[in-house]
Amino acid sequence: MSVGTVLITGGTGYIGSFTTLALLDHGYKVVIVDSLYNSSKVSLDRIELLCGKRPDFYQVDITDEAALDKVFAAHPNIDSVIHFAALKAVGESSEIPLEYYRVNVGGTITLLRCMSKYNVPNIVFSSSATVYGDASQHPGMIPIPEHCPIGPTNPYGRTKSTIELVITDHINAQRNNLKKAGKPYEHWNGALLRYFNPAGSHPSGIMGEDPLGVPFNLLPLLGQVATGQREKLLVFGDDYPSKDGTAIRDYIHVVDLAKGHLAALNHLREKNPGVRAWNLGSGRGSTVFEMINAFSKVVGRPLPYEVVERRAGDVLDLTANPSRANTELGWKTELTLEDACEDLWRWVSNNPQGYRQDPPKELVEAAKAAAKKSA
Numbered sequence: 001m002s003v004g005t006v007l008i009t010g011g012t013g014y015i016g017s018f019t020t021l022a023l024l025d026h027g028y029k030v031v032i033v034d035s036l037y038n039s040s041k042v043s044l045d046r047i048e049l050l051c052g053k054r055p056d057f058y059q060v061d062i063t064d065e066a067a068l069d070k071v072f073a074a075h076p077n078i079d080s081v082i083h084f085a086a087l088k089a090v091g092e093s094s095e096i097p098l099e100y101y102r103v104n105v106g107g108t109i110t111l112l113r114c115m116s117k118y119n120v121p122n123i124v125f126s127s128s129a130t131v132y133g134d135a136s137q138h139p140g141m142i143p144i145p146e147h148c149p150i151g152p153t154n155p156y157g158r159t160k161s162t163i164e165l166v167i168t169d170h171i172n173a174q175r176n177n178l179k180k181a182g183k184p185y186e187h188w189n190g191a192l193l194r195y196f197n198p199a200g201s202h203p204s205g206i207m208g209e210d211p212l213g214v215p216f217n218l219l220p221l222l223g224q225v226a227t228g229q230r231e232k233l234l235v236f237g238d239d240y241p242s243k244d245g246t247a248i249r250d251y252i253h254v255v256d257l258a259k260g261h262l263a264a265l266n267h268l269r270e271k272n273p274g275v276r277a278w279n280l281g282s283g284r285g286s287t288v289f290e291m292i293n294a295f296s297k298v299v300g301r302p303l304p305y306e307v308v309e310r311r312a313g314d315v316l317d318l319t320a321n322p323s324r325a326n327t328e329l330g331w332k333t334e335l336t337l338e339d340a341c342e343d344l345w346r347w348v349s350n351n352p353q354g355y356r357q358d359p360p361k362e363l364v365e366a367a368k369a370a371a372k373k374s375a
């Protein structure tokens with residue numbers, strides 16, 4: 001029996017597909033809306049291969065209120081939303097900021113309007129550690145706790161911090177209005193999940209990140225260098241005040257991150273906390289050079305790189321203090337950076353064309369056997 005029905009926006013994308021898998025594995029029914037702007041429907045086949053269940057799917061743009069409305073109308077059992085759909089390229093957000101505000105902020109407002117209309121009270125939102133900006137400017141804020149001042153350094157980050165405010169205002173208003181009317185209100189809740197750096201792939205080697213166009217994150221770029229699709233990695237600055245001069249990030253395995261969404265969703269539904277922010281990170285910071293070394297070790301040879309100028313808007317250190325999520329959500333990372341590197345290499349070396357090719361037969365057979373065993 002289903003424990004609940006969840007609408008997932010951006011559910012065919014990287015983190016969305018892993019979260020869909022985690023939810024299906026734990027008895028939820030999942031309805032996905034995605035415009036396929038940066039993803040492929042093939043991810044739905046891989047989800048089904050891995051867990052034996054398939055989410056419902058609608059190719060819908062979240063800024064299209066009439067189309068989104070129809071999805072809610074067709075699924076009256078939806079009681080929660082996990083909201084991933086967004087534009088996410090930091091550099092591009094400085095070139096076309098209005099498009100970022102239109103899709104990210106405007107799309108969220110459209111979604112919240114539909115949720116109100118159909119009385120869907122819980123939202124788990126994909127925020128980002130970028131909302132903190134340069135936390136090293138504030139004394140005692142590395143590793144970064146949730147009470148660190150918010151101060152994003154680029155338009156993408158500002159769309160995320162703005163959405164956090166919109167969700168907070170909306171959920172608080174829903175609660176206050178119902179309270180004033182003497183009605184139950186505690187079921188309206190929001191989780192603002194500030195992810196650090198998602199990395200890695202499914203250990204089966206048949207599901208992973210497959211961005212359309214140039215990836216912006218370090219590990220997928222390293223994957224392309226390792227498979228020969230890219231000549232070298234560009235390292236943006238080696239004059240940061242870190243141990244080797246490169247910037248520090250907190251890499252979190254995407255399988256752990258997906259479980260974080262499940263934990264947050266269950267917490268909202270069971271504990272009714274109102275709106276609350278949680279960092280999802282490991283608490284361990286790694287420099288760019290450490291990451292290049294870790295991935296080179298898995299690949300078995302040194303990967304070429306070139307140090308270039310710092311990138312505008314980049315910051316020295318984004319390492320999480322994840323203790324709030326550890327204690328309140330009962331969630332912590334279980335997989336390591338080394339696991340993320342190994343899983344990523346299994347994915348890219350076996351599927352250099354991502355979802356535009358069939359995975360090797362032996363990996364599919366192994367995944368099917370594993371799914372049968374756990375069914």
Ligand SMILES: NC(=O)c1ccc[n+]([C@@H]2O[C@H](COP(=O)([O-])OP(=O)(O)OC[C@H]3O[C@@H](n4cnc5c(N)ncnc54)[C@H](O)[C@@H]3O)[C@@H](O)[C@H]2O)c1
Nearest residue numbers: 010013014015035036037038039061062084085086126128
């Ligand atoms: N990957 C990261 O490093 C990272 C870090 C922090 C936060 N986030 C956030 O997590 C979320 C998911 O990121 P991801 O890495 O899985 O990215 P992704 O691009 O793989 O997933 C986003 C999905 O949203 C879809 N989408 C985009 N615009 C849409 C629209 N208007 N209507 C419907 N669907 C639309 C895309 O097609 C894609 O499937 C995003 O909100 C992102 O900002 C990502």
